[in-house]
Structures are given as C-alpha cells and as structure tokens.
Amino acid sequence: MNELEITELNGKRVLTTQQIADGYGTTNKVISNNFNNNRTRFEEGKHFVLLVGEYLKEFLHSQNLGTQNKIRKLYLWTEKGALLHAKSLGTDEAWDMYDILVDTYFKVQEQQVPLTLDQQIAAIATGYGSVKEELVEVKDRVSDLEENAPLSAGEYNYIGSRITQRVNEVAHGYSSITQKQRGELYKDINRGVKVVTGISTRTQLRAKHFDTAMDFINNWEPSTATKMQLRQTSFDFEA
Known part of the structure; x- marks a missing residue:
C-alpha cells in the first residue's frame, strides 16, 4: 500500500481496476464481474469514469502510458466506487484495504480556515493583525480556490x-x-x-x-x- 502509485483525473485521485484488484487481493476479472453483476448500483461520474477515444489517449499520455495502444477503454474508480466494490466483495481483506485507502490514498488535506470570510473580515476589523494585509490575503486565497477548482x-x-x-x-x-x-x-x-x-x-x-x-x-x-x-x-x- 505504501508504494501505491498516485492516479489522478481532473485533479482528483482515482484508482484503476488493476489497483483495486491488487489492493483487494483479487483479479481484474473478479472486479469486472463484480461491476457487471451489480451494474445498477454503480453510477457513472459518481462511482467511476469511463475513458475512451481522445480522453483515453490524453489520460494515458499524462500518466506516461502512451505506448499502451491496445487499451480501448479504461475504468477509473472514485472513492465511492472503491467502497461499492468492498461492499460487493465483502471479504475482510477488501474492507481492511478500503479503510487504508480512505485514511491514506483518498485523504485530502483540508485547508484550515476556521472562520468564514465574513468572520475573518470582522476579526480583522476588531484588531486581528493588519486590516489591509489580512483582508488581501483572505481575498487572494478565496480567488485562488475558485479559479483552480477542478471541473466537475x-x-x-x-x-x-x-x-x-x-x-x-x-x-x-x-x-x-x-x-x-x-x-x-x-x-x-x-x-x-x-x-x-x-x-x-x-x-x-x-x-x-x-x-x-x-x-x-x-x-x-x-x-x-x-x-x-x-x-x-x-x-x-x-x-
């Protein structure tokens, strides 16, 4: 698990079918069968993303996998998709690995902003540091977050x-x-x-x-x- 390679799509971490199979102690075929047998439970965009055509070519290139021309489609699983597989498989190994994935691989370091924007401005106005400098810093951070938010x-x-x-x-x-x-x-x-x-x-x-x-x-x-x-x-x- 410590050596699990990071796979990202549109700025968010995902897992390939092979990564899920390796982590859950099974095979690609078992994961694929599990998906097909529970197809109505899996929602595209929420539990998985299917890449084909130009999307797939660009993704493989971004992951330095451009030489794998035989790949015609690729399923990438989100954290919720990994959970559904763990539920469907129901093995202790799958659940143990899912817990590890949540605690490490999918864990997003939250930005510590204890106050809302209005609260920060109010705190600044009552003497919390330099009014001008703190206000500019807050606005810059909010602007940066908005501009660099990933596409849905x-x-x-x-x-x-x-x-x-x-x-x-x-x-x-x-x-x-x-x-x-x-x-x-x-x-x-x-x-x-x-x-x-x-x-x-x-x-x-x-x-x-x-x-x-x-x-x-x-x-x-x-x-x-x-x-x-x-x-x-x-x-x-x-x-």
Missing part, C-alpha cells in the same frame, strides 16, 4: 461531447470524409483548446478554463494547415 465530471464530459458535435458539424461541409481525415479535425480542435487555455493535456482543465474552452469550441474552424491537408487528399471543404 459533468462539465468535463460536456466539453468532450461539444467537441464531438462541433467536429461533426464541420465534417458535414465535406462531400465525404474518411476516419483519418476526421482524426485530423479532432487533432486541430483539441490543439486549439490547449492553446487558448494554456494547458498541455485536457485533464488539466480547471473551472477557470470552462468559458474560454466553450467559446473556442463553439466558434472553432479548422486551421489553414488542416484545410490544406484535407484538400491534398482530394476532399472538398466548404469554408
């Missing part, structure tokens, strides 16, 4: 869905299009999202990036270079 699973998935929709909208401008050409369109729009938000992989998106990313996606058109690539393969593009 719904927001993250919505961005992916909107990218797919926009690519399909642009693809309709072609008389016909191959899978390879569609892939070039995906590369172009994903590259643009990274540029306008200043990130290297989509998993680094934060709440502060959402509006910028959506504005870019909604107004995206392929770059001149991408258009030329597609023309060179003799498919007409309607500008």
